[in-house]
Amino acid sequence: MSRKLYVFISVVLLMSFIMAACAPAATPTAVVEEEPVATTAPAEPEPAAPTEPPAPKFTEAPELAEMVKAGTLPPVEERLPETPMVVVADEVGVYGGTWRLGGRGGGDDAGKIRMFGYETLLRWNKDWSGVEPNLAESWEVNADATEYTFHLRKGLKWSDGEPFTSADIEFWYGLLGDTDLNIGVPTWMKAGGELGKFTKVDDYTFKFTFLEPFGLFESFVASIDARGMTGLPAHWAKEFHPKYTSDQAALDKAVADGGFTAWTDLWNQRVCQGNACGGGSFWTVANRPTMYAWMNLEPVVANGAQEVYARNPYYWKVDQNGQQYPYIDKLVYTIFQDNSAMLLKATNGEIDMQMRHFNVLENKAVLYDNMEQGNYHLFTLKDAANNSMVIQFNMTHQDPALREVFQNKDFRVGMSYAINRQEVINTVFVTQGKPFQPAVQEGSPFYNEQLATQYTEYDVDKANAALDKVLPDKDADGMRTFADGKPFKFVVEVAENVRKSEVDTANMLAKYWKAVGVNVEIKPEDRALFYTRKGLNQPDATIWQGESGYNPVLDPRYYFPYSGESNFAEAWQAWYNGQASVADGGIAEEPPAEIKAFYDKYEEVKSAVGFENQVTAMNELLQMSADTFFVIGISTPPNLYGIVANNMHNVPDEMINSFAFPTPAPYNTFTFFFK
Secondary structure (H helix, E strand, C coil): HHHHHHHHHHHCCCCCCCCHHCCCCCCCCCCCCCCCCCCCCCCCCCCCCCCCCCCCCEECCCHHHHHHHHHCCCCHHCCCCCCCCCCCCCCCCCCCCCCEECCCCCCCCHHHHHHHHCCCCCEEECCCCCEEEEEEEEEECCCCCCCCEECCCCEEECCCCCCCHHHHHHHHHHHCCCCCCCCCCCCHEEEECCEEEEEEEEEEEEEECCCCCCHHHHHHCCCCCCHHHHHHHHHHHHHHCCCCHHHHHHHHHHHHHCCCCHHCCCCCCCCCCCHCCCHHHHHHHCCCCCCCEEEECCCCCCCCEEEEECHHHCCCCCCCCCCCECCCCCEEEEEECHHHHHHHHHHCCCCCCCCCCCCHHHHHHHHHHHHHHHHHHEEEEEEEEEECCCEEEECCCCCCHHHHHCCCCHHHHHHCCCHHHHHHHHHCCCCCCCCCCCCCCCCCCCCCCHHHHHCCCCCHHHHHHHHHCCCCCCCCCCCCCCCCCCCCCCEEECCCCCHHHHHHHHHHHHHHHCCCCCCCEEEEEEEHHHHHHHHHCCEEEECCCCCCCCCCCCCCCCCCCCCCCCCCHHHHHHCCCCCCCCCCCCCCCCHHHHHHHHHHHHHHHHHCCCCHHHHHHHHHHHHHHHHHHEEEEEEECEEEEEECCEEEEEECCCEEECCCCCHHHHHCCHEEEEE
């Protein structure tokens, strides 16, 4: 992406944040009826010639038409809402085909969220410059941005045909703060430190009211963080909760039959886990009602060979000709144990469109060379991350000795100086990128030079000087020890089935850190295990991908302990997000005053109305983050790529790449088709 385009996106996106505070309520257009005009009596009409019946207003996939004909499915007009969302396709498509993809099994849900699991009330537009209607047909904001009123499309239905109404949002809202399920109150639902108030106006209208101005709420509602709000079918999920179920005996039996000891265990497996309520188990539970374009028809088992997602017959979007989306019949994920096998499938033309797992820099040449044989081509991903990867030491570690070291800024400074970033860039990233800490990219009004460049030089002397302030004692081999003589060592956990570059870099880091007397073990592990352990606050240190290189306002995970992706302080972010404390079986721990100061500052960012005020408040927070130096980065992120079959249409040649976006869902994957 050119610097000019980047600046455009950054500025226009920021301007969209204040639309909620500035936009007037929508005014309906009056329908004016004309006065009747007197006419003479018409002549006796001639008999009309037989005509063909009028074409239907909406059309559907042939397989659904057959079901309608057989009487097993209502007509398409009855399945669609009164005002379906019309999404203009670049090229009007045809129905049919199977979209073949590759997956890595457990913990790979993010890939499906990116592909089609993004149906929030509002939605990012294609250039990430603002939000547009989605499940909510319209919305209004009051003058001081303290009240937001949303209007759902009348007649929306879940994939099982049950109505999608305000009651579903109300049910989700009622679960916030449920201590039995450890469902906290997400920060994007709070202003002035208080949870916004939900009011159901009618079946299709509801509003959120906040204690203080919340200029960013519109944008949060369009973010992937809000997918749980629209992903929890009340009519289905209530039967798993003793407070709402209509049949307690059936719930007790389901708990026993599943081998669970409590209803909460059944809920966590079948419905959702934690703050992401409404999203997670869709990928594993067969026939779970959804609003997505494709639905899960087959139960997903551990180490299964495939995952199959079929067309949702009640999907609520149509093209400009009235054809109900999606065009493609189904998605089939083949589950691979390693990325090399997936790469072979791709070069053989057995993957139709993908931008995940095998699309690393070292594979680009072989994929390019096999384009003709595999009948595919490459597209460009303009990376919106803040770093190629982020190293995070657990500052809320359960071991007080490790916690004390990891919380010491001098330790983090020394470990950063010890890294030969240029060697990593040359070796792992084939010379693409420059040394960089996790920071907003240059060209943005949020760019902070100190945050981006501090401690990035490779200087062993400076590394040792900083580390000597924290761990001055060494053993006979020159390896650092605690003051009592016990070896200082820890484990760095890396998700091996995500990005090979992170594992390769981790092994280089172990060498660099050993040279300054720090003994580390690199532990590659399955992504599902990685997420389980970090959610329990168990890792010593982790490596994960960069994020928030364009938009630090909505996802500041690396700038302070903001969310469950802030691996460097899981216990503090859990407290911030209202999750259970250690005493109540959770991990939440009240942070010190200097960390609470970040939360206070972020409240200023959220409530700020006006472009300049938001930039000022966020930049003050970023300066606080620069002075604290929470996490360590390697380099600016290189642009990546994806592959797409030559017979697959409506796939852009270039896309912004970010999970926060989340690419490629805003490019309307339901419009993709085979021809």
